[in-house]
Amino acid sequence: MSQKLRNRIGRLPTYLILLGAMVVALFPIVLIFFNSFKERKAIFNSPLMPPLPDTFSLIGYEKVLLRSNFDLYFLNSLIVTLAAMALILFTGSMAAYALSEYRFRGDTFVGLYLALGIMIPIKLGTVSILRLMVTLQLVNTLAALVLVYTAMGLPLTIFILTQFMRQVPREMKEAARIDGASEYRIYRLILPLVRPAIASVAVFTMIPIWNDLWFPLILAPGEKTKTVTLGAQQFLGQFVTDWNAVLSSLALAMLPILILYVLFSKQLIRGLTAGSGK
Amino acid sequence: MPGAPNRAVGSKRFRTHILVFLLPATLIYTVFMVYPLFDSMRLSLFTADSAGRETFTGLQNYVTLLTDDLWAPRFWGALKNNFVFFVIHMVVQNSIGLMLAALLTSRSVRGVGFFRTVFFMPAMLSFVIVGFVWQLILSPLWGVAEGILSAVGLEQLFAPWLGLESSALNALSLISVWQFIGIPMMLFYAVLISIPYELIEACIVDGASAWRIFWHIKFPLIFPTVGSIFILTFVGNFNAFDLVYTTQGATGAPNYSTDLMGTLFYRTFFGQQLQLGNPTMGATVATMMFFVILIGVLIYTFVFQRRVESYEL
Numbered sequence: 001m002s003q004k005l006r007n008r009i010g011r012l013p014t015y016l017i018l019l020g021a022m023v024v025a026l027f028p029i030v031l032i033f034f035n036s037f038k039e040r041k042a043i044f045n046s047p048l049m050p051p052l053p054d055t056f057s058l059i060g061y062e063k064v065l066l067r068s069n070f071d072l073y074f075l076n077s078l079i080v081t082l083a084a085m086a087l088i089l090f091t092g093s094m095a096a097y098a099l100s101e102y103r104f105r106g107d108t109f110v111g112l113y114l115a116l117g118i119m120i121p122i123k124l125g126t127v128s129i130l131r132l133m134v135t136l137q138l139v140n141t142l143a144a145l146v147l148v149y150t151a152m153g154l155p156l157t158i159f160i161l162t163q164f165m166r167q168v169p170r171e172m173k174e175a176a177r178i179d180g181a182s183e184y185r186i187y188r189l190i191l192p193l194v195r196p197a198i199a200s201v202a203v204f205t206m207i208p209i210w211n212d213l214w215f216p217l218i219l220a221p222g223e224k225t226k227t228v229t230l231g232a233q234q235f236l237g238q239f240v241t242d243w244n245a246v247l248s249s250l251a252l253a254m255l256p257i258l259i260l261y262v263l264f265s266k267q268l269i270r271g272l273t274a275g276s277g278k
Numbered sequence: 279m280p281g282a283p284n285r286a287v288g289s290k291r292f293r294t295h296i297l298v299f300l301l302p303a304t305l306i307y308t309v310f311m312v313y314p315l316f317d318s319m320r321l322s323l324f325t326a327d328s329a330g331r332e333t334f335t336g337l338q339n340y341v342t343l344l345t346d347d348l349w350a351p352r353f354w355g356a357l358k359n360n361f362v363f364f365v366i367h368m369v370v371q372n373s374i375g376l377m378l379a380a381l382l383t384s385r386s387v388r389g390v391g392f393f394r395t396v397f398f399m400p401a402m403l404s405f406v407i408v409g410f411v412w413q414l415i416l417s418p419l420w421g422v423a424e425g426i427l428s429a430v431g432l433e434q435l436f437a438p439w440l441g442l443e444s445s446a447l448n449a450l451s452l453i454s455v456w457q458f459i460g461i462p463m464m465l466f467y468a469v470l471i472s473i474p475y476e477l478i479e480a481c482i483v484d485g486a487s488a489w490r491i492f493w494h495i496k497f498p499l500i501f502p503t504v505g506s507i508f509i510l511t512f513v514g515n516f517n518a519f520d521l522v523y524t525t526q527g528a529t530g531a532p533n534y535s536t537d538l539m540g541t542l543f544y545r546t547f548f549g550q551q552l553q554l555g556n557p558t559m560g561a562t563v564a565t566m567m568f569f570v571i572l573i574g575v576l577i578y579t580f581v582f583q584r585r586v587e588s589y590e591l
Contacts, residue, residue: 014381021378022396024456028411029399031422047422091303098299110300117311119509119575121517123540124564125314127321127547127557132314151310154303183295211404213520218548233406233524243420246410254407261402265395 029254036060036244036251043243060248064235067245069223070252073231077256080142080227081209084149085202092154093198096161097187101173111162117155122148123214133219140222148215153205164197165190203264210257228253315568321561332558339562349559355534356542357570359447363538364515366451367458371511372504374455375462382463383470394467398460405457405520412453413525416440440525443535450536454521458514462507469503470496505582512574516567519544539567 034050035043042055049055064070099111122129129148130139138144168190176186191198216230226234232253239245322339324332343349378397382390400408416423416439424436439449473496481491519540522530528545530537547560 014384018378018381018393021374022393025397025400025459028408028415029403031415032411044420047420048425087306091306094299095303098296102293102296104293104296110304114304114307117307119513120315120568120571121513122311122314123517123519123543124568125311125318126543127561127564128314128317129310131317131557132310147306147310151307154307154311158303183293184298187299207402211406213404213406213523229404229406232404236406236410236524246414250407250410254403257402257404258399261399262395265398 029258032247032250032254036247040244043247057244060244060246061252063242063245064249064252068231068235068249069226070228070231070235070249072224073226073228074256076142076225077210077228080145080149081206083142083146084153084209085206087146087150088153088157088205089198089202091150092157092201093161093191093194094187095154096158096165097190099158100162100165100168114155114158117151118159122152126214126218130218138219140220140225142220142225144219145215145225145227148219149209149212153209157201157205160201161194161197164194168193199264203260206260207257228256318561319565319568321558322565324558326556326558339559340566343559343562343566352534352537352542353563353566356530356537356539359530359535359537360515360518360539362447363451363454363518364512366448367455367511367515368508370452370455371459371462372507375459375507376466376500378459378463379466379470382467394460394464397463400457401460403457406524408453408457409521409524412456413440416449441532443532446526446532446536450521450525454518461510462503465503465506466500469500473499502582505578508582509575509578512578513571516540516571516574539563539570543567 031047035047037051037057037060038055039057039059042049042051042057046055051057095114099107099114133139133144136144138147173186173190176189181189210227211229212227213229213233216225216227220226221230232249235249236246239249321332323334323336325335325339326332343353382393403411414420414422418424418436418438427436437445439445477495478491481495486494516539518538522536522538522541523544526532526536528541530541543560543563546563547555547557549555
């Protein structure tokens with residue numbers, strides 16, 4: 001055997017293990033998608049088979065879309081996630097800019113104060129958050145969710161963006177100042193330079209917000225304000241024995257996030273490992 | 279030089295722009311995160327009667343939580359369950375994650391990006407989905423898990439794990455590990471990949487065995503990563519609610535065996551069929567959770583941060 005061939009064979013166990021792990025990772029997801037398109041008999045008789053022409057059926061999806069307000073839930077999730085993200089990025093980038101650019105009395109304190117939120121889960125204050133929302137008359141509103149999620153996402157966002165903004169070269173900013181640009185203008189100037197960081201931060205603050213069950217359950221459980229995650233959870237609880245509907249609703253709930261993920265996976269992974277490169 | 283102080287020469291004017299930049303974020307953060315946290319702690323020192331009037335009772339709530347016959351078993355039970363949950367995570371996550379990362383860094387593997395994307399995918403899903411999917415797979419009614427096991431001849435091993443008191447917590451822990459394995463794997467990978475190959479090569483030339491290379495070079499470098507994973511998992515586990523709520527309900531069925539601090543918290547302050555909501559006790563549970571997390575952070579700081587030396591690579 002040639003050395004090259006021997007090398008190739010030597011790599012086999014590695015690939016086998018990796019492929020095996022891949023199967024374990026993807027199997028549940030694929031299984032759900034396959035079976036969501038099958039008729040009831042086929043789901044039970046041959047669960048591991050992909051939907052074939054004679055077993056293909058959309059009955060699950062019909063039931064889900066007709067019997068529940070999935071489109072409303074989806075819209076709610078979208079509004080909350082996008083609004084929170086916009087708020088986080090806008091206010092967070094400004095704060096990060098201030099922290100990275102200026103020295104002022106108490107600047108370390110402010111930095112630490114904002115960074116504490118990274119370690120402490122916001123959920124712990126829920127009792128008081130609920131009371132606050134009742135006082136502000138924001139219970140069962142999407143606004144309540146947006147505000148809470150913004151507070152949740154700010155610490156990490158500010159922390160990461162500050163690191164990135166510190167690396168923008170001074171000369172550019174000084175030159176702009178000499179030219180008479182206001183500080184706000186300079187902020188707008190450097191924003192495009194940290195775009196990759198902003199993209200990464202956007203992606204991984206977005207996902208926990210979309211997937212969150214806790215706050216919609218506690219702050220906005222009303223029918224009009226349900227998010228997709230809450231809606232799916234309750235729908236699944238109701239129709240546990242209706243396998244078609246269950247599988248289709250799971251598939252529907254998975255789809256938006258998976259699509260987003262496939263599109264943005266690079267940014268996401270880059271963003272997550274950026275901090276650990278220290 | 280980046281990061282050098284920006285001092286306008288001889289200027290004493292108040293730099294309003296700093297305030298403008300910082301204020302919105304700090305305001306939202308303070309009102310919706312910091313204030314509620316402190317207010318919760320304040321609440322835990324009070325007791326509310328049925329009319330909603332609150333009276334200051336000092337540390338009474340804590341004493342009740344830790345010793346009272348009605349509360350204590352649930353509290354200590356949930357704490358113990360969280361601990362088991364955490365240990366299973368750390369052991370399985372780190373070992374499998376490290377192994378996968380090591381495999382991915384061996385020079386001969388192609389398609390690393392593809393594998394990374396794949397392994398990360400489960401982490402994208404919400405707990406609702408993960409919980410239900412696995413519930414279906416493990417369900418004795420559907421028989422997928424049973425079918426797979428019998429295909430390998432291991433039929434006897436099958437049991438309705440999620441429904442049994444003895445195995446429910448372990449099963450849930452493993453499901454959670456399945457979901458998040460991508461994260462430790464990615465973190466290990468990032469560290470391992472940054473080790474210059476020349477270093478490894480030099481050691482091989484010097485006659486070092488693979489084991490020695492691992493122990494003396496790779497391990498010290500991944501130790502801080504283990505630290506990051508420790509603290510991420512610790513805080514994350516304490517938050518764990520969604521998975522249990524979705525699969526076992528707010529009581530951590532069967533028989534509280536999967537009751538975590540998160541579900542205890544929810545049950546206490548929000549209430550459910552078997553008990554009325556009690557905001558002050560809920561605040562007490564939350565404050566206890568806060569202190570446990572604080573302990574975890576301290577452990578992290580002293581065990582992991584202190585021992586880290588910077589390796590110039």
